Amino acid sequence: MKQYILIGLMLFSLLLTSCAQPRLLDELNISQAAGFDLVEDGEMKGCFVFPVFKSQEQGNYQILSARSNTISNIQFLVSEKSPFPVVMGQVLVILVSEKLAKDVGMIDLMNYIYRDPIIGSRQVFAIVGGEVEDLLYTKMNQTNLNIGVYLSDLLSQNMRNGNQPVTNQHIFMNQMLAKGVDAYLPYIKKTSNTIKVTGVALFDNEKMVGHIPGEDAFTFKAMIENHQNGIYEFQMADHDKTHVVIENIKSHVSYQIKPTNNLTKKPHITIDIKLKGELKEFMKSKKIDKPNILDQVEKEVEKRVAQQGQELVQSFKKQPIDPLGLGLRYRSKDKAMTPEKWQKIYPDADIQIKCHMNIVQTGVSQ
Template sequence: MKILLFIMCLVMTGCVSTEVIDEVPVVFIAGYDKGTDDQIKGTISLQRFKPNQEVETRTFQAEARTAKGLRNHLSGVPKPITIGKMAVILFGEEEAEHGVLRVLDSFLRDPASGRLTYVGVVEGSAGDLIKEEFQYLQGIGPFLQILIRQSIEYGNMPQNNLHLFDYKYYGKGMDPYMPLLKKTKNEIEITGLALFKGEKMVGKLDLEEMFMFALINKKHKSGLFEISLSDQNYVSLHQVKSDVTYKIRNGNTSPKVQIELDIKANIAQYTGDKLDERIKNKIAKEFEEKIEKDSQKLMKKFQDLKIDPLALGDRARSQTRQFDFSNWKNHYPDLNISVKADVAILESGIID
């Protein structure tokens, strides 16, 4: 019996192809731009890990009608390659406005593709950003993966990846979004959020708008945020925590949405002479007013674009019996939305 088992193990082992991991080129990042004659221009960055721990990076570019077709047109790419470690999928702004599903669909159908891959939009060309010779030791793909992850964990970027984009695209009463990136002279930076209506990019949020979006979207703990006060002083807040409650009434008739925010924040820096309780209360009051005012402007922007990145429709469905999505869609552009913020300043730090 032992001999039989040993023979079976040898046979099974012989059926499995083996690859030396250092010799397999790995795609960590891919960028897609609008090509000629409505084609897709794809740019990939391949990394090969050498035995001496150095990383060799090469970029390849081609055009085709489909994302799958691009793989066949990348004739200079050494085979085999693996996309199982894909870190980031980027779209140039023009391609994002045209529609991203013709690319993302191929990744969503591929079992080798990771669902937690980050997706993003580049202001300008995704291919130009990938081909740029930035001095990142780990390569541009892993660098952008870390940049986006840290912006989510420690900054104001809402959670997002390939799986969540797919969920929001197909879900009722919600619309997807992606991080917005820009190539500067010597660096890559996150500049805000790209807003989508279905698969097409239709608008943007800058960094300040993204902060407000993060506060009212769901329970959140954000990074630094600077406020200009009415007395010409400035205050930097950090560890801004928000608990948000959505109350939606008359979902099927004349909907009303009330957003209640419980905000707790710490003062990192204040430019005034003295920071006492009176000043702290003043800061809290002005922060409340700013949140309420800017949130209303944000809502109006979403309504004008006829998009629902805050998933108000889905929230209304969960709070309304026999919810009628078609009726909600008609009401959405003129929806009655109010925001009430309650801010508490917990601690104060450096005083200038």
């Protein structure tokens, strides 16, 4: 009896596999990066980066592009220029121009990618200040990586070790569709022959509405996630205008929410940031082993981070957007709160930022 069952399962599996169209890797052009610009007449221009394998050479790649009103047709038109069908099964990074993200939005692109079963959900999206095509044709010095792998490594490294908040396709899609939170993505630019992460792009629903500059990215990241690494640099308001660099060792953020059942009263939210770090640079002739010097630096960091955080919150209210996800956090404390009610009280909510800095190491260059 078990033999008949086993034979039946084997025949069933053969029937299932016969329904699928087999694809050999050697007969596909697998894109490692894709980018989209908005061009005239509302069309999009899509660029796809493919590795080119040559003996004893690494980092060779080819870029193919096409224009159309739909992403699926762009991919089809690019395939017409290729000896093999173009697929996005190994795409590492997807770039969108700032103009496209602001004027058209991301929803059509996200829906197309989500419907494609061979595309994963961990690749990184980024917004490009300028034209994506121009950025992809950047010739990077001192690297044998193709531009797609280079950009993927650049963004991942900045999220892991730098001031860029962690995100990917899955996180971005959830933020874009959820009520009570707005999405964000890395914001990158090409300067000369260098590509740099310069801030955080902010969204209202599916459209980009602005970005956080790089000097505020550390504070924004500290407000939304616990993380390690990252650099905070500032100039003290002393006679010598001392430059100070703090390397983050560990940060922790917590939210204290006091809900109100009366819409005439302001809800109160406190964002408490705890930082533990190392004093990396202190460009001053005075020695830093004196407790009063360290206390002064700690208080200055606390003051500046709290002030930056307060300014970010005020700018979010004016737009109005909620990248901190305060609406979701508030509704977790007040089940009667609806997204519509939160939109009404959010601009007047009392949101306070507190910061506590603890310098635990002083491996300093002076």
